[in-house]
Amino acid sequence: EVMALTRNESCVIEKVGVYDGFRPGEHAALVVNDEIDLRMFPKHWVYGFAIEQETDRGMRRTIQVFDAAGDAVHKVFLREGSNADAWAPVVEDLKIVDQSNTLNVSPRKPTEGAKGSADQAERLRSEWDKITDTHQFLMMTRRIKMNRFGA
Secondary structure, eight states: OEEEEEEOSSOEEEEEEOOOSEEOOSSOEEEESSSOEEEEOGGGOOEEEEEEEEETTEEEEEEEEEOTTSOEEEEEEEOTTSOHHHHHHHHHHHOOSOOOSOOOOOOOOOOOOOOOOGGGHHHHHHHHHHOSSGGGHHHHHHHTTOOTTTO
16 A cells, blocks of 8 residues: 655645556556556656655655656655565666666646637536546547637
């Protein structure tokens, strides 16, 4: 059991559970179970660090993932009830050969501006009411010729 943490300037999502039900994919990979429902886009997971830090409450172990611009994408925290003996083999398995201290970050590409239309507002609300899973959102916006910012 670990804590999965994803945060950005708009939200913080903390989930406690097991990364079980992993399904790899070239475009998107998934971890889907009752506790953790995570869609990962491997091309954006560029840098990863396994960190062990002594704190007032003992050793803190994390894996922290960053994108090409150096922004945090996802973090995994070992918890008090976690299997600490299983941690080192996971870190070793994920380790890459290049352990350089230098990161080559690149500026983030500007995001697409809002693409939407006020006269589509009622259709947007109607389509929104039909969503049963948040992952249907992008397909919905494409159908009504908007993007997430316009919606």
